Amino acid sequence: MGVPIQAKGLNAWFGKTQALYDIALDIPPNHATAIIGPSGCGKSTFVRCLNRMHETVPNARVAGSVNIGTVDVYGNGTPAVELRRRVGMVFQKPNPFPTMSIYDNVAAGLRLNGIRNRHKLDESVERSLRQAALWDEVKDSLNTKSGASLSGGQQQRLCIARALAVEPEVMLMDEPASALDPISTSKVEDLIYQLKEHYTIVIVTHNMQQAARVAEFTGFFLMGRLVEFDKTEKIFTTPRDKRTEDYITGRFG
Amino acid sequence: MDNDKHSGHETHAWKVSFGRRVANSAATIGMACAAVLVVTPLVVIFSYLVYRGIGALNWSFLTQIPKPVGEAGGGMANAIVGSALILLIASAIGIPLGIGSGVFLAEYGRNRYGDVVRFTADVLNGVPSIVIGSTVWGLLVVTQKHFSLFSGAVALGIMMVPTVTRSTEEILLMVPQSVREAAIGLGISQWRVTVSVVLRTATAGILTGIMLAFARVAGETAPLMFTAFGNQFWSVSPNQPASALPLQIFYYATSAFEELNRQAWAGALVLIVLIVGTIGIVRLVASRGLMKGAV
Amino acid sequence: MEALPKITFAPPKAAAERADSVHAVPRPAVRLAPVIPPAGRFADRIFKGLVLGCAASVFAIVVLIVIELVSQSRLSLRAFGLSFFVHSNWDPVSGDFGAFPFIYGTLVSSLLALIIAVPLAAGVALFTTEMCPRPLRSTLSFLVELLAAIPSVIYGLWGIFVLAPILRTYVEPWLAHNFGWTGLFEGAPYGLGMLAAGIILAIMIVPIIASITREVVTAVPRQQREAVLALGATRWETLRIGVLRNARTGIMGGIILGLGRALGETIAVTMVIGNSPQISKSLFAPGYTLASVIANEFTEATGNLYLSALMEIGLALFIITLIVNALAQLLVWSVTRGMPARAIG
Numbered sequence A: 001m002g003v004p005i006q007a008k009g010l011n012a013w014f015g016k017t018q019a020l021y022d023i024a025l026d027i028p029p030n031h032a033t034a035i036i037g038p039s040g041c042g043k044s045t046f047v048r049c050l051n052r053m054h055e056t057v058p059n060a061r062v063a064g065s066v067n068i069g070t071v072d073v074y075g076n077g078t079p080a081v082e083l084r085r086r087v088g089m090v091f092q093k094p095n096p097f098p099t100m101s102i103y104d105n106v107a108a109g110l111r112l113n114g115i116r117n118r119h120k121l122d123e124s125v126e127r128s129l130r131q132a133a134l135w136d137e138v139k140d141s142l143n144t145k146s147g148a149s150l151s152g153g154q155q156q157r158l159c160i161a162r163a164l165a166v167e168p169e170v171m172l173m174d175e176p177a178s179a180l181d182p183i184s185t186s187k188v189e190d191l192i193y194q195l196k197e198h199y200t201i202v203i204v205t206h207n208m209q210q211a212a213r214v215a216e217f218t219g220f221f222l223m224g225r226l227v228e229f230d231k232t233e234k235i236f237t238t239p240r241d242k243r244t245e246d247y248i249t250g251r252f253g
Numbered sequence B: 001m002d003n004d005k006h007s008g009h010e011t012h013a014w015k016v017s018f019g020r021r022v023a024n025s026a027a028t029i030g031m032a033c034a035a036v037l038v039v040t041p042l043v044v045i046f047s048y049l050v051y052r053g054i055g056a057l058n059w060s061f062l063t064q065i066p067k068p069v070g071e072a073g074g075g076m077a078n079a080i081v082g083s084a085l086i087l088l089i090a091s092a093i094g095i096p097l098g099i100g101s102g103v104f105l106a107e108y109g110r111n112r113y114g115d116v117v118r119f120t121a122d123v124l125n126g127v128p129s130i131v132i133g134s135t136v137w138g139l140l141v142v143t144q145k146h147f148s149l150f151s152g153a154v155a156l157g158i159m160m161v162p163t164v165t166r167s168t169e170e171i172l173l174m175v176p177q178s179v180r181e182a183a184i185g186l187g188i189s190q191w192r193v194t195v196s197v198v199l200r201t202a203t204a205g206i207l208t209g210i211m212l213a214f215a216r217v218a219g220e221t222a223p224l225m226f227t228a229f230g231n232q233f234w235s236v237s238p239n240q241p242a243s244a245l246p247l248q249i250f251y252y253a254t255s256a257f258e259e260l261n262r263q264a265w266a267g268a269l270v271l272i273v274l275i276v277g278t279i280g281i282v283r284l285v286a287s288r289g290l291m292k293g294a295v
Numbered sequence C: 001m002e003a004l005p006k007i008t009f010a011p012p013k014a015a016a017e018r019a020d021s022v023h024a025v026p027r028p029a030v031r032l033a034p035v036i037p038p039a040g041r042f043a044d045r046i047f048k049g050l051v052l053g054c055a056a057s058v059f060a061i062v063v064l065i066v067i068e069l070v071s072q073s074r075l076s077l078r079a080f081g082l083s084f085f086v087h088s089n090w091d092p093v094s095g096d097f098g099a100f101p102f103i104y105g106t107l108v109s110s111l112l113a114l115i116i117a118v119p120l121a122a123g124v125a126l127f128t129t130e131m132c133p134r135p136l137r138s139t140l141s142f143l144v145e146l147l148a149a150i151p152s153v154i155y156g157l158w159g160i161f162v163l164a165p166i167l168r169t170y171v172e173p174w175l176a177h178n179f180g181w182t183g184l185f186e187g188a189p190y191g192l193g194m195l196a197a198g199i200i201l202a203i204m205i206v207p208i209i210a211s212i213t214r215e216v217v218t219a220v221p222r223q224q225r226e227a228v229l230a231l232g233a234t235r236w237e238t239l240r241i242g243v244l245r246n247a248r249t250g251i252m253g254g255i256i257l258g259l260g261r262a263l264g265e266t267i268a269v270t271m272v273i274g275n276s277p278q279i280s281k282s283l284f285a286p287g288y289t290l291a292s293v294i295a296n297e298f299t300e301a302t303g304n305l306y307l308s309a310l311m312e313i314g315l316a317l318f319i320i321t322l323i324v325n326a327l328a329q330l331l332v333w334s335v336t337r338g339m340p341a342r343a344i345g
Helices: A043-050 A080-086 A102-112 A118-131 A135-141 A152-165 A182-195 A208-214 A232-237 A242-248 B018-056 B059-063 B077-108 B112-126 B129-144 B149-174 B177-185 B190-201 B203-218 B245-253 B258-287 C012-017 C041-072 C074-085 C100-131 C134-149 C152-182 C194-219 C222-230 C235-264 C267-272 C290-300 C304-336
Strands: A005-014 A017-027 A032-036 A060-068 A087-090 A170-174 A200-204 A217-222 A225-231
Touching: A005 A043, A017 A043, A017 A225, A032 A043, A032 A208, A043 A060, A043 A170, A043 A200, A080 A087, A087 A152, A102 A118, A102 A152, A102 B190, A118 A135, A118 A152, A118 A182, A135 A152, A152 A182, A152 B177, A182 A200, A182 A208, A200 A208, A208 A232, A217 A232, A217 A242, A225 A232, A225 A242, A232 A242, B018 B258, B018 C100, B018 C134, B018 C152, B018 C194, B018 C235, B059 B077, B059 B258, B077 B112, B077 B149, B077 B190, B077 B203, B077 B245, B077 C041, B112 B149, B112 C041, B112 C304, B129 B149, B129 C041, B129 C235, B129 C290, B129 C304, B149 B203, B149 C041, B177 B190, B190 B203, B190 C041, B203 B258, B245 B258, B245 C152, B245 C267, B258 C134, B258 C152, C041 C074, C041 C304, C074 C304, C100 C134, C100 C194, C100 C235, C100 C290, C134 C194, C152 C194, C152 C267, C194 C235, C194 C267, C194 C304, C222 C235, C235 C290, C235 C304, C267 C290, C290 C304
Parallel strands: A032 A200, A032 A217, A087 A170, A170 A200
Antiparallel strands: A005 A017, A005 A060, A217 A225
């Protein structure tokens, strides 16, 4: 089961530049929530704050609070590493481990977390690849092909499988389809649609149709601020804020 | 020269001036000549090496130790084994140190401390091998009061460090940031990310750097002269003076006995086969594209 | 290991409800939470300490080298002061030591090597990058690379038994006959001597200069070439104006790096230079270098002052190569924009 995510007074900086201003946002569990907005509006930074990836960038800083389920993400003593295992992430560009086979890619997270039992690994790899709708395409070359030899769309689904294998409760997706062709994009979208029954999904996208297709809720970011957050249908049909309307109707951005 | 036709003013009837054409041809010919002149010594050295080396190479050369001066026969078996042992210990010292500091430079060294280490590694790379030899003599041989295989290995190990360090750093920096992020995103601790993902991704490249460092020190003579010193007899003790192939070649080449000169060529052939073989393996691995994915 | 709190987002009951998977794949028996050891910041710290230790040892090695050289040469430094480097008598028997002949021999042999090597190296590098047919390209650069892989001692061996006889019987008599008037080529043609050392060193440093030249020339942006080409330049003019002008600082760096290698080269030079501490205008005459006097006399040095004088020569060699290499790195870096210059093996 997915868990809710709650951000309060979230601010983020890169060095002296402030990237997020006082974000307050409640993301409901077991739904897909889209974060939209023009480039540089802070939408990627926002999701990277949710699993503390933001702080891995040199000179980056965060203030405010984020709660995932009952866990205070920025609380004292919350280990970032364990947190990131529980909050899966898929990146904009597919980034499989280039010298590992398909199998090893998917099993990487489990192995690095200390699971050695071959039988369990086999099971997890198959389940994750099936969930990511990649199993049928790669089941015959699990150990013979490297992750880097797949097509772009397959690579991205491999990355999704890799994230699923460690059984996260939340899945963050940072423009997961922006580097993909339309067919791969629709496969990834199908996947999101199915996964959201079991996970809380936050997907960053600059593609409004995509947001409309996969997400029940949508937040609109502009210049580091959350302008509006509501049901997707509402955002796209009757937005409350003028700026949202301008963006939706393509007047800027 | 298709490009040339289109230059110049129309009044010149599409022609490049004579002087410019001559300069172009002369430069082209000059460069081709330079290429030939550079490759010639290589071909001459290798063919002469094979010619003289094969003639002197036989089974007893590879299996026997040197005979007393003036007697025919004998071989360099002790020098071959000595070289192998020295290189083994040198690698055991130089490779871990080099990889460790390479990792430091790539993963933690984007700052002033990193620059200091980077600079000292480059300094160390430029220190003449004879200076490293005499320093290790002062540090080890003087304190132990005798020459030893181990001190020779330390000298060569030190020489391997900067090469391995810089090539490791370079390769690790080629591993895309996205690969690190993917691993961090899976909830893997920092050091596991480095060891199990970044280093693993870069294995082939790091290996290449190691092999090149190995090939470089395998032929070194100067740092061994006052450390391993040389030995006419069997000795595999790290604590005793030891012979090494380059040392033996040096002594035999500068000797007045023709039989020893002959053996120097045989030793040189064995040494070059070892080194070129190492480099050949590196090229093969690199061309097979095991590194492709990491770039 | 410090005890870190375990995170549980969902109550255990909820986890059980997740049992049915998307594609109805059976859930694995494994539950991750209990078996994961708290990923350790402690382990991170140990690892960082470990690699930091390695890096610190690189620094320590260089410091140790400096300390050792200085302390071992203290005796000689005190006895002769700076006059050590301008005094030209080297007499171990009477304990009078001056390093000038070695400095002279080192400089002359290295400069000679540069004069021969630079045009060749630049030529072969430009030929491989700009002129040569594509299929030949990698073969040619591999051959040049191989030249760098030949050990010093084999160059020396070849110098003694092949190069020196050729110089003695053909080249030196010819040079003496035609250019004897310059004073550079007179006296008995021994074969072994300054000229032989210069030639051997030249062959040895060609690969370094060539590889750096190739690197910086390839680093020149394509647009620079195209801009010149579009003006109606010939291939050579494009190369000269569009490429070399942009790359010359870097090529200079490569040349100085080659100089650094030549200054410190030991065995090959020792084998062919003749090893006699004399200063002669003629390139046929034998000479001696800083590195080769250490190689030849170190194990025979009797007496503390003798040994100390040799160590001071080592110290001088260290300082000279340090300055030369630092200068070279600076020049190469200014062109490749701080990308790590390839460690030259």
